[in-house]
Amino acid sequence: MTVSLAVCLLAALLGTGAGLQCEVCAAEGHNCSGSLQTCPAGQDSCGIFLTEVTLAEVKSQSILKSCVTSSQCKAGPGSVDFGYQMTRRVSVACCVGDACRNTSVPTFDAKPNGQRCRGCFVSNTDHCTEQIIYCSGAETRCINAAGTILTAVGNLTQSILKGCASESVCAQLKVGPATVAGISANLTTAKCTAASGVAGLAPGPAGFLLPALAGLLLNLLSPLPTATPC
Structure with missing residues (x-):
């Protein structure tokens, strides 16, 4: 009886889970590091966003890591070019758990x-x-x-x-x-x-x-x- 009760309690804990945790940070450049934070309900992936802005041939980049939804992961790269040497491109990579340790963001396609x-x-x-x-x-x-x-x-x-x-x-x-x-x-x-x-x-x-x-x-x-x- 005691064993059965323990199994039930364990199953209940596993059912609720501790929630997905993602590294959250933001910085200029290609990399950043931050603490692990538990994601809100509905955000089931960890996202890494690399943004590149070009203004008059001067390029700058920034990175953002946070909890995201699956739909954000499936959206694909974001890119706009307004002319006059003004562009903004965002590349995204998503992962869960240990896979995030080796996940890299795809390079920008400017061809x-x-x-x-x-x-x-x-x-x-x-x-x-x-x-x-x-x-x-x-x-x-x-x-x-x-x-x-x-x-x-x-x-x-x-x-x-x-x-x-x-x-x-x-x-x-x-x-x-x-x-x-x-x-x-x-x-x-x-x-x-x-x-x-x-x-x-x-x-x-x-x-x-x-x-x-x-x-x-x-x-x-x-x-x-x-x-x-x-």
């Missing part, structure tokens, strides 16, 4: 894929000078979004975002509160269409626009990771 979109990125204006954007890697969609963007320093700015995007970025796109490649926004326009060749559109005058946009993009496309990966 041209033969697709093209119209691209631009402006703020506080209703006019956007477009240029041809040559898509790369997982970017198979053209994004067209506009609305209020929340910068990394907490400021709100009206912006227009057009360019190449991956399917995972477009899956998050919607009118109202949304996330565009890690950028928090309240969108009034949110569209994605299939990327294809675009003829007859000359590149826009990027030279005089780039200095004016540099300060804004340093805030919007900040490589510093947040606690909630997107």
Whole structure:
């Protein structure tokens, strides 16, 4: 009788479980280390997110490790290219338990894929000078979004975002509160269409626009990771 009771108690403990634990940390660069934390209900995987931001040929990277859902793991790489040498790419790897010790994040795919979109990125204006954007890697969609963007320093700015995007970025796109490649926004326009060749559109005058946009993009496309990966 005593043995049977002990077996039942053990089975009950195993049934409830201690919950999945993941390393949680965030830092600039390729690596970070943090404490193990028990994941909330519904978050059944450990995610490692590597983000690369390019602004005027200057690249910066950051890493985020946290508890995630299976759907976040299956979403695939996130990538946007707004033109004017402004890109943001996120690569993800997921694991559970001891497998996380040897899990590495896939490298970014920046190879041209033969697709093209119209691209631009402006703020506080209703006019956007477009240029041809040559898509790369997982970017198979053209994004067209506009609305209020929340910068990394907490400021709100009206912006227009057009360019190449991956399917995972477009899956998050919607009118109202949304996330565009890690950028928090309240969108009034949110569209994605299939990327294809675009003829007859000359590149826009990027030279005089780039200095004016540099300060804004340093805030919007900040490589510093947040606690909630997107």
